Amino acid sequence: MTNAEMAAADGATIKSGAFGGIVLMERAGGAVADAALARFAAAARVHVLCGPGNNGGDGYVAARILAGKGLSVRLYALAPPKPGTDAALAAETWAGPVGGLDAFAPDPADLAIDAVFGAGFSGALPDPVQSALARAVDRRCPVLAVDLPSGVNGDTGQGAGAVACAATVTFYRRKPGHLLYPGRALCGETIVAEIGVRAARPTATFENAPDLWRGALPRPGADTHKYARGAVAVFSGPRHGTGASRLAALAAQRAGAGAVTILGHPNALDIHAAHVTSIMLRAWGDDPMAALGTLKGIGAVVLGPGFGDLPLARSLAAAIVDDKGPALVLDADGITAFADDASGLFDAARVRDEPALVLTPHAGEFARLFPDLAADAAAGKLAMARAAAERAGAVVVLKGPDTVIAAPDGRAAVNANATPALATAGSGDVLAGAVAGLAAQGMPAFEAACAAVWLHGEAGRASGPLAIAEDLIAALPAHLSKLV
Numbered sequence: 058m059t060n061a062e063m064a065a066a067d068g069a070t071i072k073s074g075a076f077g078g079i080v081l082m083e084r085a086g087g088a089v090a091d092a093a094l095a096r097f098a099a100a101a102r103v104h105v106l107c108g109p110g111n112n113g114g115d116g117y118v119a120a121r122i123l124a125g126k127g128l129s130v131r132l133y134a135l136a137p138p139k140p141g142t143d144a145a146l147a148a149e150t151w152a153g154p155v156g157g158l159d160a161f162a163p164d165p166a167d168l169a170i171d172a173v174f175g176a177g178f179s180g181a182l183p184d185p186v187q188s189a190l191a192r193a194v195d196r197r198c199p200v201l202a203v204d205l206p207s208g209v210n211g212d213t214g215q216g217a218g219a220v221a222c223a224a225t226v227t228f229y230r231r232k233p234g235h236l237l238y239p240g241r242a243l244c245g246e247t248i249v250a251e252i253g254v255r256a257a258r259p260t261a262t263f264e265n266a267p268d269l270w271r272g273a274l275p276r277p278g279a280d281t282h283k284y285a286r287g288a289v290a291v292f293s294g295p296r297h298g299t300g301a302s303r304l305a306a307l308a309a310q311r312a313g314a315g316a317v318t319i320l321g322h323p324n325a326l327d328i329h330a331a332h333v334t335s336i337m338l339r340a341w342g343d344d345p346m347a348a349l350g351t352l353k354g355i356g357a358v359v360l361g362p363g364f365g366d367l368p369l370a371r372s373l374a375a376a377i378v379d380d381k382g383p384a385l386v387l388d389a390d391g392i393t394a395f396a397d398d399a400s401g402l403f404d405a406a407r408v409r410d411e412p413a414l415v416l417t418p419h420a421g422e423f424a425r426l427f428p429d430l431a432a433d434a435a436a437g438k439l440a441m442a443r444a445a446a447e448r449a450g451a452v453v454v455l456k457g458p459d460t461v462i463a464a465p466d467g468r469a470a471v472n473a474n475a476t477p478a479l480a481t482a483g484s485g486d487v488l489a490g491a492v493a494g495l496a497a498q499g500m501p502a503f504e505a506a507c508a509a510v511w512l513h514g515e516a517g518r519a520s521g522p523l524a525i526a527e528d529l530i531a532a533l534p535a536h537l538s539k540l541v
């Protein structure tokens with residue numbers, strides 16, 4: 058849930074009359090105290106740092122409960138809570154002294170509870186907060202964050218001045234800032250406490266996980282045949298650049314596509330012929346555009362990996378999208394080909410009722426295609442991908458350690474199962490092929506992209522830290538077959 062979605066859920070829960078905000082705050086503070094007792098019961102002292110908002114309110118509650126359990130608790134406030142708020146009510150229940158943040162002097166055997174800022178924070182961390190948090194790090198005192206490490210923006214994961222916490226207790230649902238970097242790394246272990254919030258309405262933001270797309274996975278009927286099981290075409294690069302397209306083609310097969318064809322110049326196909334067996338090869342001869350005539354019956358096309366010829370990539374992609382042809386996964390050179398002007402491609406893509414274009418940029422490619430969106434770094438990766446998807450009429454897979462998948466209808470998922478094992482040449486080609494393989498089997502583009510990103514992450518985990526792209530392909534089916 059984004060901050061706004063969470064605030065709406067909190068508000069709706071309170072408005073429903075079941076219980077007031079102070080009850081939610083008591084439960085939130087109680088969950089923080091539980092986490093402190095479960096993980097840091099041996100702490101010599103517990104230092105609770107409180108801000109002026111409701112995040113601070115949770116801190117006052119936790120401090121009271123922990124003191125009641127016999128722990129040695131000290132409390133420091135950046136500023137008193139605003140009168141009339143739940144936080145002010147919570148602060149009244151704290152009977153002990155309240156120091157300023159400058160009095161906070163932690164030791165390694167202590168625990169610090171960071172209840173300075175949570176979902177309501179934006180902008181830059183005030184100096185006294187930054188220096189207090191830095192003291193905890195310098196003094197090797199573990200920090201337990203309430204909702205978010207102070208300074209981390211719940212919507213973007215950005216957090217200048219925020220420090221790495223041992224654990225973070227958040228409420229009801231994780232926020233994008235718990236999954237997007239650097240926030241994800243700063244949170245440490247993330248604990249989600251229920252506290253009784255009820256969702257106001259369906260949300261559009263998800264952690265990418267099988268529940269989101271399992272129902273759309275292809276399940277071939279008994280009467281299927283190889284073309285009905287999904288036909289994919291992959292455009293080859295030139296003679297000395299065939300590997301990337303082969304990786305994509307193999308990944309499409311391993312994602313279950315029944316018939317995969319590599320299209321290319323005869324020179325390039327000679328090289329492919331020495332490598333592949335069940336993949337079909339089709340030469341385009343002197344007129345590459347004639348290859349488009351062979352796309353009849355094809356469900357999804359991959360264009361871009363190792364392709365090389367940017368003007369040709371541009372012509373082919375534009376023709377496929379203009380003709381309302383098969384789903385098109387545009388990757389690598391296919392994206393770069395539209396760096397100067399993608400508006401025609403996007404106009405054609407937006408005409409479709411259901412998105413049939415999938416763009417799979419890494420950050421550098423994204424900046425080529427959407428320079429204005431990339432320039433507004435403060436907006437964060439989630440907002441960037443959403444804006445790009447809407448503009449392009451495409452599913453946008455903005456890759457990286459925290460890949461975001463966004464659809465033109467506003468849905469977006471943040472992926473959290475990838476490991477650095479995926480940072481290996483050809484890994485993106487495998488992903489592009491897997492998206493096409495699933496899309497060709499009839500999965501809607503957003504679900505196909507989410508599923509492929511997740512399966513790619515699982516394949517990386519299963520293949521160990523030294524995986525190469527070929528290993529990822531081999532590891533795709535095990536994870537897919539567990540889900541169908």
Ligand SMILES: NC(=O)C1=CN([C@@H]2O[C@H](COP(=O)(O)OP(=O)(O)OC[C@H]3O[C@@H](n4cnc5c(N)ncnc54)[C@H](O)[C@@H]3O)[C@@H](O)[C@H]2O)[C@@H](O)CC1
Nearest residue numbers: 067081082085110111112174175176177178179180181204
């Ligand atoms: N009913 C609710 O809404 C619940 C809220 N909860 C807690 O409430 C938190 C959200 O509370 P709030 O909305 O009050 O927000 P926060 O407590 O996160 O922060 C808001 C306060 O910080 C100030 N602030 C924001 N940015 C600042 C900056 N750059 N420099 C200096 N001051 C800044 C604001 O003026 C405001 O006083 C959640 O993170 C969670 O911990 C929980 O108690 C559960 C229930």
Ligand SMILES: Nc1ncnc2c1ncn2[C@@H]1O[C@H](COP(=O)(O)OP(=O)(O)O)[C@@H](O)[C@H]1O
Nearest residue numbers: 456457458475476477479480482483484485486
């Ligand atoms: N540090 C990382 N942690 C997790 N996943 C990563 C990391 N770095 C890259 N990836 C993933 O690896 C893939 C790399 O794709 P790409 O940059 O297109 O590489 P290539 O062009 O070599 O195939 C993407 O799916 C990306 O999300």
Ligand SMILES: [K+]
Nearest residue numbers: 171174205207
């Ligand atoms: K906090």
